[in-house]
Amino acid sequence: MTSGRGKKGTAGPPAGPETVLDGTVPEDEQELREEIEQTREQLGETVEELVAKTDLKGRAQAKAADLTKRVKGRTARVRAKATERGTGVRSHVAAKNVTGRQQAREASGAAKAQLQARAAPVWEAAPEPVRRIAVKGASAAQRRRVSLMVTAATLVAGYVVLRWWRKR
Numbered sequence: 001m002t003s004g005r006g007k008k009g010t011a012g013p014p015a016g017p018e019t020v021l022d023g024t025v026p027e028d029e030q031e032l033r034e035e036i037e038q039t040r041e042q043l044g045e046t047v048e049e050l051v052a053k054t055d056l057k058g059r060a061q062a063k064a065a066d067l068t069k070r071v072k073g074r075t076a077r078v079r080a081k082a083t084e085r086g087t088g089v090r091s092h093v094a095a096k097n098v099t100g101r102q103q104a105r106e107a108s109g110a111a112k113a114q115l116q117a118r119a120a121p122v123w124e125a126a127p128e129p130v131r132r133i134a135v136k137g138a139s140a141a142q143r144r145r146v147s148l149m150v151t152a153a154t155l156v157a158g159y160v161v162l163r164w165w166r167k168r
Contacts, residue, residue, distance in 0.1 A: 123131065141148055
């Protein structure tokens with residue numbers, strides 16, 4: 001007799017219910033049922049593994065979810081590191097800013113003192129009406145600071161344009 005694969009088989013009695021694949025013979029019907037149930041579970045797990053291997057869409061989605069999780073983790077770490085470094089840079093810049101302000105105040109105070117020292121003899125030599133007019137002009141300039149700056153900027157821009165036009 002031949003089997004479906006073209007090999008010759010031996011004609012013999014079929015395996016009885018007492019023979020099992022691993023060679024042991026179950027003692028009673030309950031053991032046989034437990035072995036059958038265990039074999040079914042193993043077969044079910046094997047089928048699930050095979051289905052998981054052939055499910056390309058599911059595998060791709062799982063891979064995408066894994067990559068997304070990894071990227072989000074890296075992003076969180078980079079943000080934390082940037083925040084940490086940003087705090088250090090911010091404090092460094094603030095310290096430099098304070099130092100720069102102090103140096104500017106000191107330089108401004110020194111320049112003001114020099115200017116007052118040089119202007120004092122001129123101010124004392126000026127007649128009283130000229131001093132009053134100078135004080136009045138200075139206070140008016142302080143009140144109209146913005147309009148005075150706009151006027152000065154307009155005059156400078158006009159001068160630059162006029163020079164440029166003449167050179168053409």
